[in-house]
Amino acid sequence: EIVLTQSPATLSLSPGERATLSCRASQSVSNYLAWYQHKPGQAPRLLIFFASNRATGIPARFSGSGSGTDFTLTISSLEPEDFAFYYCQQRSNWPLTFGGGTKVEIK
Amino acid sequence: EVQLVQSGPEVKKPGESLKISCEGSGYSFNNYWIAWVRQMPGKGLEWMGIIYPGDSDTRYSPSFQGQVTISADKSITTAYLQWGSLKASDTAIYYCARPRVSGNSYVAAFDIWGQGTMVTVSS
Numbered sequence: 001e002i003v004l005t006q007s008p009a010t011l012s013l014s015p016g017e018r019a020t021l022s023c024r025a026s027q028s029v030s031n032y033l034a035w036y037q038h039k040p041g042q043a044p045r046l047l048i049f050f051a052s053n054r055a056t057g058i059p060a061r062f063s064g065s066g067s068g069t070d071f072t073l074t075i076s077s078l079e080p081e082d083f084a085f086y087y088c089q090q091r092s093n094w095p096l097t098f099g100g101g102t103k104v105e106i107k
Numbered sequence: 108e109v110q111l112v113q114s115g116p117e118v119k120k121p122g123e124s125l126k127i128s129c130e131g132s133g134y135s136f137n138n139y140w141i142a143w144v145r146q147m148p149g150k151g152l153e154w155m156g157i158i159y160p161g162d163s164d165t166r167y168s169p170s171f172q173g174q175v176t177i178s179a180d181k182s183i184t185t186a187y188l189q190w191g192s193l194k195a196s197d198t199a200i201y202y203c204a205r206p207r208v209s210g211n212s213y214v215a216a217f218d219i220w221g222q223g224t225m226v227t228v229s230s
Contacts, residue, residue, distance in 0.1 A: 043220035043221065044220055091213070095168040096142070096168075098152045100151050101152070
């Protein structure tokens with residue numbers, strides 16, 4: 001099973017700041033990595049697929065990069081609605097797995 | 108509109124059985140995988156398993172193999188997640204999700220999600 005390790009667990013930032021979230025895989029997942037945003041009481045929302053492709057309707061301030069084992073989700077300038085939990089997920093191997101998540105909170 | 112609509116909240120006792128549902132609409136149900144994802148209270152997302160309704164190909168995460176059963180009824184475009192004997196540790200929100208691309212050759216990222224079903228197991 002591929003383990004995805006996300007860091008940091010919590011990121012405390014102010015609106016307008018840049019957020020950089022990391023996801024590291026225990027073995028290569030090529031570019032078969034996605035990022036999701038999740039807010040309490042809502043369904044998760046796909047942000048990025050194939051490591052760097054924005055999903056439909058996702059603002060340009062969200063970007064993804066990386067391949068192999070190291071990936072990054074960057075939010076260039078945090079908007080109030082961006083404070084949430086973020087998860088990476090790999091689909092390279094069965095079973096599919098999620099990372100443990102990063103909480104982006106208001107400082 | 109493409110959507111997944113899940114069944115309502117459940118409150119059960121330990122040892123009881125349960126089957127929750129996820130109805131797909133607005134797309135060709137047979138041709139897209141449907142996954143189930145668990146979120147325990149205060150915890151992250153966990154991938155449980157997945158089914159391809161077209162041929163009933165089903166895969167489970169090792170953590171959930173033997174603990175739950177995933178099935179689908181193509182005639183009513185509905186996927187199911189069921190337990191034979193619930194435990195308190197099954198208390199969680201359960202989401203179903205559909206990938207962005209059809210076909211059974213691989214599983215794309217999940218862009219359509221159900222609203223979640225809250226399951227509470229308590230004596």
